[in-house]
Amino acid sequence: MGGPRAVPDEVAGPGPRLSAAGERVTRQRLLIAESLTAAGEQLSAQELYDRLRPDHPDIGRATVFRVLEALVSAGVARRLERSGHVYAYVACEPEHHHHLVCTGCGRVEEIGERLIARLTGGVARQHGFTIDDATLDFYGRCARCLADDR
Numbered sequence: 001m002g003g004p005r006a007v008p009d010e011v012a013g014p015g016p017r018l019s020a021a022g023e024r025v026t027r028q029r030l031l032i033a034e035s036l037t038a039a040g041e042q043l044s045a046q047e048l049y050d051r052l053r054p055d056h057p058d059i060g061r062a063t064v065f066r067v068l069e070a071l072v073s074a075g076v077a078r079r080l081e082r083s084g085h086v087y088a089y090v091a092c093e094p095e096h097h098h099h100l101v102c103t104g105c106g107r108v109e110e111i112g113e114r115l116i117a118r119l120t121g122g123v124a125r126q127h128g129f130t131i132d133d134a135t136l137d138f139y140g141r142c143a144r145c146l147a148d149d150r
Contacts, residue, residue: 014076021074028059032067033076033091042080042088042101042108080108080137098136104145111138 014033015025023029035052036043043051049064068089071077077089080101090099090108098116100109116136124131141149 014071017076018070018074021076023070023074028063029067029070031056031059032064033071036068036071036077036089037091039091042082042090042106044082044086044088048089078135078137099138100142101137101139102142102145103139104141104148107142107144109142 014037015030018025018029018033031052032048036048039048039051045065045068046061048068049059049061052059052064068077068079072079072089076092078092078099080088080090080099082088083103088106093110096113097110098113100111102108116134120131120134123129
């Protein structure tokens with residue numbers, strides 16, 4: 001499937017993870033990966049560019065877009081869809097996982113493969129299908145946003 005390339009779990013930082021995935025490690029890629037990780041939330045390419053631009057006026061908008069896609073390819077980040085078919089990006093841990101995405105505040109929480117394994121195993125058995133990769137993102141409202149609505 002067209003998912004991120006497998007990278008060993010022990011390769012933790014963005015530089016080694018990019019390298020292990022066969023991607024070039026450049027100053028701009030590291031800057032963007034580290035900025036996305038530091039943000040701790042999902043950001044569109046434009047939002048990330050706007051945050052980087054004041055301290056890094058030499059970085060181009062197209063570079064941010066291209067690097068984010070390289071980070072997704074390497075498994076360093078995941079592309080999420082916002083309403084209006086706008087993409088946002090979130091930094092990801094190296095192990096395979098899925099996401100809970102709050103449509104209220106934008107918070108993203110990683111959920112481990114163990115929670116999804118029963119579902120994918122059942123689908124594979126029922127359909128006689130071998131699953132090589134799966135991405136599953138749940139969109140809804142987090143407990144904090146639900147409490148704020150009351």
